[in-house]
Amino acid sequence: MRDKREDLELVRTVVLARHGARSTLCYLEELGPSTWNDPKLFKAPDFVKQVKVNWTDVGGGDPPKGQFSGGILPCGGQRGELTHRGYIGNSKIGEYLKTQIDIKEEDIYVRSTNTTRTVESARAIIAGIFNKPMEITIETPANNNDDFLTLHNSAKIAMAKLEWTWSTPCLYEPFQEKMSKIIRTVGLKKRAEGRQSQFQPIGVYDDYMCRKEHDLIINKKEKLDSVAEDLEELAVLTKHIINGIRFFLKVILTKCTYVLII
Incomplete structure (x- = not known):
């Protein structure tokens, strides 16, 4: 890291990230026909697919039964889901972190809201850091109302x-x-x-x-x-x-x- 002081030791780095680019949550007819039903828009890059996600409840209980999805838009596409550009954008966060900090796989702890786009965004960041086949655990609240920092x-x-x-x-x-x-x-x-x-x-x-x-x-x-x-x-x-x-x-x-x- 820049301006590194020899008398200090980095103990913990906390990264708070927003989800990446996504499909719309609100479809407006006045803006014209929506084409979010193109599967290519949501394709995860191959280097992200290398990362397998296991998720569990933040309270230590049973894992969530399923990740919350935004539903279906009138065009048939996914509402509020991470797109290919979103994967790429968040992977850049991981790539940047890798240049600034010596990150070891065993030191990583990941927590996310129980929403598909946020879990996948976290996955993309990890892929940007390590760029290799691996498994990560992401803790999420089982109840969608048990959000944090919201x-x-x-x-x-x-x-x-x-x-x-x-x-x-x-x-x-x-x-x-x-x-x-x-x-x-x-x-x-x-x-x-x-x-x-x-x-x-x-x-x-x-x-x-x-x-x-x-x-x-x-x-x-x-x-x-x-x-x-x-x-x-x-x-x-x-x-x-x-x-x-x-x-x-x-x-x-x-x-x-x-x-x-x-």
Whole structure:
């Protein structure tokens, strides 16, 4: 490692990684036909396939009965699953770690949420480090509600008051002007029934960015590109709210330099 001091010994390195590129969780008709049903999009690279995963419960109990999957999109493709680009991206994390730290196979401990894309992302990181046939154990919570480092257990009081902003963010006054602009610009329409994800900043941003990252069809791309900055801002703010972080949103939305968190 750079600037290594001889009088110090590295005892532990903790790596917290997000899952890699994935398919969309939210399909919007306005963005055009979705082509997530192409198996090549989800193909794991051969060097990742060398790594066999065994998983167990973090509490030491029985292993989870099965990994949580995002389900099926209208096109027949997998919803929210790690893609080939996601495997490659997370393997680069492993390759980088290998250049910085002397990592031994017996020293590795891996923990993940019980979701296919996160388990596979961890697998890709390990493959990037070792690039050889091997087995790894990944500990995951048997109950999908027993997440860690997530909103579920960290901010229940705040969520009780602000949870509604997840499903109906357009009713939240600080969001209204920018979200109305996005809806009008892109031409988002009310559905006859079902979830109105096209009015959620996170939903629109998710489908737009997932398609863009994988070079898939995006209808009205120029219009979406013109409001992408506002869309990203509202999507990030919605996530912060749901995670129990209370912002002075009017200050943020006017792009003031200082943000106060209480």
